[in-house]
Amino acid sequence: MxxxxxxxxxxxxxxxxxxxxxxxxxxxxxxxxxxxxxxxxxxxxxxxxxxxxxxxxxxxxxxxxxxxxxxxxxxxxxxxxxxxxxxxxxxxxxxxxxxxxxxxxxxxxxxxxxxxxxxxxxxxxxxQASQNAILRPMSVEFGGIEVCARHRCAVQGASVCGDLYDVVHTPYGVRLLIGDVRGHDLDALRTTAATISAFRDLAYLTPGLADLATALDARLAPELGPEDFVTAVFAEFAPGEVRLVNCGHPAPLRAGKQVMLLEPLEPTPPLGLHPRPLPYRCYLQSGDRLLFYTDGLSEARDANGTDFPLLERVGDALAVLSPSDALDTLYAMVAAHTGHAPADDIALALCQPTSMVVPSPAARPSNPAACREP
Known part of the structure; x- marks a missing residue:
């Protein structure tokens, strides 16, 4: 029995x-x-x-x-x-x-x-439901800028990922934020929500992009622990150019006639470490696309420890006509490079002007490929 x-x-x-x-x-x-x-x-x-x-x-x-x-x-x-x-x-x-x-x-x-x-x-x-509500995939167009953004949380067993992004249409132009919160736990989700909420408030009230980063740092200070920080890039689109502030985040990338990183003039620490960033701007030509991303893309490694060749491969991916398909192609390239699904979070935001308004010749830089101070 x-x-x-x-x-x-x-x-x-x-x-x-x-x-x-x-x-x-x-x-x-x-x-x-x-x-x-x-x-x-x-x-x-x-x-x-x-x-x-x-x-x-x-x-x-x-x-x-x-x-x-x-x-x-x-x-x-x-x-x-x-x-x-x-x-x-x-x-x-x-x-x-x-x-x-x-x-x-x-x-x-x-x-x-x-x-x-x-x-x-x-x-x-x-x-996970809260994160999906905060970081919903988007494909929108306003202010003459088309934005396609998405994220993939790839850490096995993690409830949330630390990447974030948002885009708003303000009196000062279309503004975008992409960042990376330290950690993958519920504290990271709380910080992500606080960062996006503060950005949405301050982006409409703060004329200067560097002042926006400083104000956001001050708003986040009570929310962050002594070892917490948020890397971030702020972008503001104007006719024929993009204005940038980088706080310890991977530099965005411009793909068009040539592919180049839009690096800051001086390195600046992340939010939470009291940055004093210097704004810079880059001229946009017809057909240019801007890729904002987190380090899960640039630091994706193969079995030999080799980083994903971002500058060499991103031009082919972003040449795909549809922005959504371009991001899918880029992610597939990363997966092929690593031999498996990427082991780190990846957030991607692809921006392109839908109508190019070129600034006056006096406002153009002598070298269109260069970034410069405002």
Whole structure:
């Protein structure tokens, strides 16, 4: 009867993964081995030692499976006692009591950590839903600028990723923010939400782009811990040019007649470390596209540790007509380079003017490819 019951229970667990099934086999095998040893007259510890099986099970299995292992251990203990011809004595009664109490505590502990895991799973679902609401993919056009943006959270087991982006149409022009929050936990989600919310408020109220970065740093200061920071690039589109402020973030890239990084004039620390950034601007020509990204793109490495050749490959990807298809192509190139799905978060924002208004000759830089101070 016991064998049939164990067989029925085993068949019910046939849908478990290999790892869970291996743990079940291990717990049952330990219980069986200890039962055999307990049936030997020379085995001193007695049947109480069979509690090891349920204890092993409760460490990794849920309450139902732990209870099955505990029932099996109790049944095996009775069988081992009968096989060894043990007489019912106070000592034997104490051993069975120890086994029974230990099995009960193991089942209770399994139920507790199963409930904790379920609560964590629910919290993770809420965090992911919140992140998707904050960082929704976008394909919009306003102020003569088409923006296509998306993110991929690639850290295995992470509930949220640390990348962020947003774009708003303000009295000072179309403004874009892309950044990277340190960490991948719920604190990172809170900081992401605070950063985007503050950007949306301040972008409409702050005329200067560098002043916007400074004001955002001051707004985030109470939210950040001593080791927290947010790398960020701010962009503001004007007729025939883009104005930029970079706070410790990978430089955006312009693809057109040539591909080049739009690097800041001087390095500036991230938000949270009290940056004093210098704004700079770059001239845009007809057909130019601007790619804003996080370091999950530029630091994607292959099996040999070689970074993704961004400057060499991005021109081909961004030559695709549709901005959405261009980002898909770029991500596929990264996956092909690494040999698997990228192991870090990647946020991408592709911007292109839909109607090019060229500034007057006096406002043009002598070298159109160069970036300069305003």
């Amino acid at each position: 016991v064998v049939r019951a164990v067989g029925r229970w085993w068949r019910k667990t046939g849908t478990c993964g290999r790892r869970r099934r291996g743990r079940l086999v291990l717990a049952l095998a330990v219980s069986g081995l200890l039962a055999v040893l307990s049936g030997l007259g020379s085995w001193r510890p007695g049947v109480a030692v069979l509690v090891i099986g349920p204890v092993l099970a409760c460490a990794r299995l849920d309450a139902r499976r732990t209870a099955a292992v505990a029932a099996s251990a109790l049944s095996l203990a009775l069988g081992a006692g009968a096989a060894s011809g043990l007489k019912v004595t106070p000592g034997l009664g104490i051993e069975f009591l120890v086994l029974l109490v230990g099995s009960t505590l193991a089942v209770r502990d399994a139920a507790r950590h199963t409930a904790d895991a379920a609560a964590l799973a629910r919290a993770t679902d809420v965090a």
